[in-house]
Amino acid sequence: MTLPASFYARSAVEVAVDLLGKVLVRKVGKAVCSGKIVETEAYAGPHDLACHASKGRTPRTSVMFGRPGFAYVYMIYGVYYCLNAVTEPKGFPAAVLIRAIEPLDGVDRMKRNRSRARRDIDIASGPGKLCQAMSVDLALNAASLGGRSLWIEDRNLGPSSIAAGPRIGVDYAGEYRDKPWRFFIAHNPHVSRHKFNSRGTIIGGRTSSGS
DNA sequence: GTCGTGATAGCCT
DNA sequence: GGCTATCACGACG
Numbered sequence: 001m002t003l004p005a006s007f008y009a010r011s012a013v014e015v016a017v018d019l020l021g022k023v024l025v026r027k028v029g030k031a032v033c034s035g036k037i038v039e040t041e042a043y044a045g046p047h048d049l050a051c052h053a054s055k056g057r058t059p060r061t062s063v064m065f066g067r068p069g070f071a072y073v074y075m076i077y078g079v080y081y082c083l084n085a086v087t088e089p090k091g092f093p094a095a096v097l098i099r100a101i102e103p104l105d106g107v108d109r110m111k112r113n114r115s116r117a118r119r120d121i122d123i124a125s126g127p128g129k130l131c132q133a134m135s136v137d138l139a140l141n142a143a144s145l146g147g148r149s150l151w152i153e154d155r156n157l158g159p160s161s162i163a164a165g166p167r168i169g170v171d172y173a174g175e176y177r178d179k180p181w182r183f184f185i186a187h188n189p190h191v192s193r194h195k196f197n198s199r200g201t202i203i204g205g206r207t208s209s210g211s
Numbered sequence: 212g213t214c215g216t217g218a219t220a221g222c223c224t
Numbered sequence: 225g226g227c228t229a230t231c232a233c234g235a236c237g
Contacts, residue, residue: 078219
């Protein structure tokens with residue numbers, strides 16, 4: 001049910017693709033919120049100039065250098081949080097940014113956490129929105145993705161086709177700027193509403209029985 | 212619908 | 225001191 005650590009002990013690009021369709025679950029007290037992962041980005045390692053770890057190991061990025069299957073949470077623009085899954089074996093810093101989910105359980109609660117969200121597709125269609133909806137903050141940095149308050153389940157949620165495109169907001173990353181390492185479920189309305197959405201190309205599909 | 216901009220704080224040079 | 229893996233809002237039309 002819950003994805004094992006071995007699932008994450010692979011390249012960030014592989015994990016980013018395979019996380020699409022999986023279910024992110026967050027438990028606060030007795031309340032459970034969940035959603036199908038519909039958009040991810042891979043940050044491939046120290047050579048990837050868009051990856052935070054490319055600037056070396058710092059207190060902030062140290063989680064990425066640790067074991068796979070743990071959460072790397074950081075604050076962005078002084079306002080929002082972003083949730084990542086650490087990938088690759090221990091010692092190789094890489095991660096997958098979880099950018100958007102399609103809400104499944106606890107929709108009312110997530111909507112309350114996102115008072116500005118008028119429609120369901122505004123609840124978690126972006127990395128900052130997702131963390132607001134699911135009450136993810138720095139307290140979850142370095143937490144296991146197979147833990148009691150946060151985990152990712154392998155569920156069969158039907159067939160989908162997968163698209164890839166350039167990552168968002170990494171214009172500074174030189175030759176890595178245009179790497180097509182943003183992945184999303186094609187035509188899913190819960191993908192972040194971004195002008196780059198049109199720049200995706202279908203790279204494959206997945207059946208309901210898994211990858 | 213699209214476009215431009217301000218908020219805001221921790222990180223790194 | 226400059227930058228940032230974002231979001232919401234107001235000004236358009």
